[in-house]
Amino acid sequence: MATVVTVQDRIYAINQTISDVNAERYFPENPDSARLPLLTCLPGRKVNKKGHGAQSSLGTREHRLLLIVEAWMAGIPTQSAQEAAETLIDAVEDAYLCRPRLELDGGDPLDGVTAVTLGGDSGLIPFGELWVAVEWPLSITTRKTFDYAGA
Numbered sequence: 001m002a003t004v005v006t007v008q009d010r011i012y013a014i015n016q017t018i019s020d021v022n023a024e025r026y027f028p029e030n031p032d033s034a035r036l037p038l039l040t041c042l043p044g045r046k047v048n049k050k051g052h053g054a055q056s057s058l059g060t061r062e063h064r065l066l067l068i069v070e071a072w073m074a075g076i077p078t079q080s081a082q083e084a085a086e087t088l089i090d091a092v093e094d095a096y097l098c099r100p101r102l103e104l105d106g107g108d109p110l111d112g113v114t115a116v117t118l119g120g121d122s123g124l125i126p127f128g129e130l131w132v133a134v135e136w137p138l139s140i141t142t143r144k145t146f147d148y149a150g151a
Contacts, residue, residue, distance in 0.1 A: 002112030002142040004043050004061070010102045010110045011041045011063065011138070017105065018095050021067065021088060031068055031131065037088055038068045041138065056145045058114070065118075065136040067092060068127055077124050077132040085124055085134055093118060096138065115141040 008025070015023035021039040031038060042064040049059035067088060070081035077085070096118040101109030119137035127133035 001144060002110055002140075006110065007061075007063070007102070007113070007140055007142070008041060008043060010104065011065075013104055014095055014099065014102065015039045015041065018088075018091050020091065027066075033071060036068060036070055036131075037084055039065070039092065040068075041065050044137070047139070056143055058141065058143050060115075060139050060141040063138040063140060065092065065096075065138050066127070067134045069124075069132045069134065071130055072126060072132055075126075081132045082124065085132065089121055089134055092134075092136065093121070096136075102140070112142045112144060113140060114143050115139075 012023060012025040015021065018039065021037050022035045024035075024038055024040040027040050027042060028035070028038070044062040044064050046059055046061045049057055051057050067085075069085045069088065070078060072078075072081075096116065100116055101113045102116055103109050117139040119139065122133075122135040124132050124134060
């Protein structure tokens with residue numbers, strides 16, 4: 001069954017397959033420039049949830065894929081940050097567009113995941129005061145089954 005933890009674990013595993021990025025399961029307390037570009041995912045809000053019969057529900061959570069590329073220079077991205085972002089944007093999108101149910105390396109989809117939608121990227125944006133980043137919404141729909149108490 002897909003939970004926030006199992007979905008985040010699978011996203012991390014997918015991120016590890018992307019060349020030229022350093023995947024992190026959890027956001028680091030102090031991003032280190034030696035680890036850039038860094039790719040992580042933060043669980044976002046649940047955008048809808050509805051019951052589907054007596055013992056299941058369907059819901060979509062918007063996760064936040066976050067790629068921290070490089071440092072800002074006086075409030076603007078450097079040429080190297082822009083060049084890296086241009087390449088990495090395609091690599092991240094390719095990794096998710098071919099996995100409609102969070103499949104890993106052609107394997108089985110993650111149990112309980114019914115749909116994955118990668119939204120449009122943010123373009124180059126500031127992340128904090130120091131970093132250039134790109135962010136994507138990653139909407140993941142899951143089906144959960146459960147037993148009613150006393151049923």
